[in-house]
Amino acid sequence: MNKFLPSLFIFLCIISVDRLNVSAQDISGTWIGNYQKTLLTTHPLQVVVELTISNDSIVNGLSHLYYSGKKYEHYRVRGKFNKGDSTIYFKEDSTIAVYLGPLSSNCLGNYSMKLHYTDSTMVFNGKWKDNNRALFHCPTTGVYLVKKLPPEKIITGSIPDTGEKRKPSEMPSSLDIAITQPLPDTLMKREQEIQKLLEYDADEKDSVLISIYDNGEIDGDSVSVYFDGQPVIQKTRITDKPLQFYVNLDPRQPTHRLLMAAESMGSIPPCTALMIVKTSKNRYEMNLSSNFEKNAVLEFFFKE
Numbered sequence: 001m002n003k004f005l006p007s008l009f010i011f012l013c014i015i016s017v018d019r020l021n022v023s024a025q026d027i028s029g030t031w032i033g034n035y036q037k038t039l040l041t042t043h044p045l046q047v048v049v050e051l052t053i054s055n056d057s058i059v060n061g062l063s064h065l066y067y068s069g070k071k072y073e074h075y076r077v078r079g080k081f082n083k084g085d086s087t088i089y090f091k092e093d094s095t096i097a098v099y100l101g102p103l104s105s106n107c108l109g110n111y112s113m114k115l116h117y118t119d120s121t122m123v124f125n126g127k128w129k130d131n132n133r134a135l136f137h138c139p140t141t142g143v144y145l146v147k148k149l150p151p152e153k154i155i156t157g158s159i160p161d162t163g164e165k166r167k168p169s170e171m172p173s174s175l176d177i178a179i180t181q182p183l184p185d186t187l188m189k190r191e192q193e194i195q196k197l198l199e200y201d202a203d204e205k206d207s208v209l210i211s212i213y214d215n216g217e218i219d220g221d222s223v224s225v226y227f228d229g230q231p232v233i234q235k236t237r238i239t240d241k242p243l244q245f246y247v248n249l250d251p252r253q254p255t256h257r258l259l260m261a262a263e264s265m266g267s268i269p270p271c272t273a274l275m276i277v278k279t280s281k282n283r284y285e286m287n288l289s290s291n292f293e294k295n296a297v298l299e300f301f302f303k304e
Contacts, residue, residue, distance in 0.1 A: 001035065001065065001128065001138050002042055002073065002104045026122065027081055027088070027115075028052050028188070029147055030255060035128055036142035042067060042104055049077070049111075049145055050255055050299065051090075052192030057081050059090045060192055064255065064301060073098045073106055074301070076194060086115035088124060091131060096197050107131070107138035113145070122147045183229060187261050191294045196286045199303040204279035205249040210258065211242035215274035215287055220266035223273065223290070226259045235263045238273055249300055256300040262290035 031049045048064040059081055065073040074097045079090025091110035098106045113126030124145040130137040200208075214221055218239050225233040225243075232245050249256055262271035270291040275298065277284040288296035
């Protein structure tokens with residue numbers, strides 16, 4: 001959050017989380033929301049939080065804050081999800097990139113929220129609080145995050161009405177909420193470590209070429225690769241000859257995620273790879289590392 005920053009508070013028709021079984025795979029994915037508006041802060045247009053859950057409770061991911069004038073904040077987050085009482089806590093513990101202009105400064109904070117449901121969405125409601133409790137810090141504020149329910153868990157029929165509803169114009173667009181397919185259970189149990197984050201613009205969205213090489217001695221490493229949860233490479237050895245595939249980036253979806261999972265680590269652990277990303281305008285090189293406890297993640301986000 002920034003000191004001229006956070007959003008609207010939401011009032012929703014909710015149903016008890018007891019009516020659905022909450023799983024880590026449900027919580028993982030893209031959440032869209034905002035903060036309650038506060039004085040002396042600049043309010044973002046949207047807050048996007050990418051969460052992955054390992055070992056049924058450990059939270060890792062990214063938070064993205066988007067402002068008018070192409071300003072932004074991007075942080076890594078870590079925390080814990082308590083399935084027993086459907087509460088989540090995570091904090092922004094490191095900065096990836098911030099651009100706010102000369103008159104604003106950023107604050108890293110922590111989120112404490114509880115999960116509720118509408119008929120078709122999952123909703124975290126709670127508080128955002130500045131990690132720095134010095135005399136001058138960003139004010140504590142309300143925060144909400146919304147994610148669509150998987151199709152098989154959408155509730156039909158009557159929903160208890162609290163009498164307080166959000167206006168339709170305040171609800172996130174269906175295009176804003178990325179539906180990422182769940183990974184296989186064996187990979188979901190690993191930590192999903194975001195190792196690189198790339199910005200792209202509208203001119204770079206089509207036919208992005210991904211090439212993956214072994215970046216050291218060719219020792220028998222093999223990988224599986226997923227793009228937004230969909231498999232693109234399955235249990236294939238990496239060598240000095242590239243594994244290549246194309247992806248398209250949709251600017252209507254706030255983030256895209258490419259995940260590399262080690263299937264074998266060869267004779268020299270861990271499994272390491274050189275990944276080259278070529279768009280119509282740029283070429284990026286990055287080293288990724290994965291093992292049987294950690295998947296390597298490359299995150300793309302749209303720079304308007």
